[in-house]
Amino acid sequence: MSIALSPAAAARVATIAARQGKTGLKLRLSVDGGGCAGFQYKFGLDDAATDDDTEVTTDGVGLLVDSVSLPFVEGATVDYVESLGGAAFQVKNPNAASNCGCGTSFSV
Template sequence: MIKISEDAVGKIKEILAEQNNENLFLRVAVNQGGCSGFTYGMGFDEEERTGDKDFVIDGLRVVVDEDSAKYLYGVEIDYKESMVGGGFTIENPNAIATCGCGSSFRTATDEGKAEKCD
């Protein structure tokens, strides 16, 4: 379903270790909003919900809610270091359009609920 690069898994595990909570896992989601209609959500959670899809990538537990799964199929998450810091990137083969900032998208079959960007 989702691919997470070795660099991204390493960084996520590093951040997760700082939380001192063995019950946490990575939750990846898609929410309505952003300039193009959908935005990505990625954070730590410890509550599973009905319909969640649960899998492990290189020892990292990842959970995706049922509604987000159809937008995240084939997504690749990476982490890049640069001179001004680092950050996660998301490459989504389902996206046909993305916002200039790169944090929102829409698909061929669903436009989501876009917000007006400044």
């Protein structure tokens, strides 16, 4: 697989979908220029894939990545992490040469 969605992340998306009364809600990951390290991850929720999306499914929940963002996150895992500092989706990206302290920004 080109990218993976952890069971914890899939469970969180399913919880969000249930609270919103929606079925089939998918997590969308994209990479934009900017952030303190050069690139930043952006997360959103979407009802459906587009023609240029790659979709992977874990426990019935889809992760969507557009074709422009995919090379930056190839081989990565999207996880959901809860800690004393808060809870958030997190990308474990083998392509990132460095990460910002905030966890949403990276360089290649």
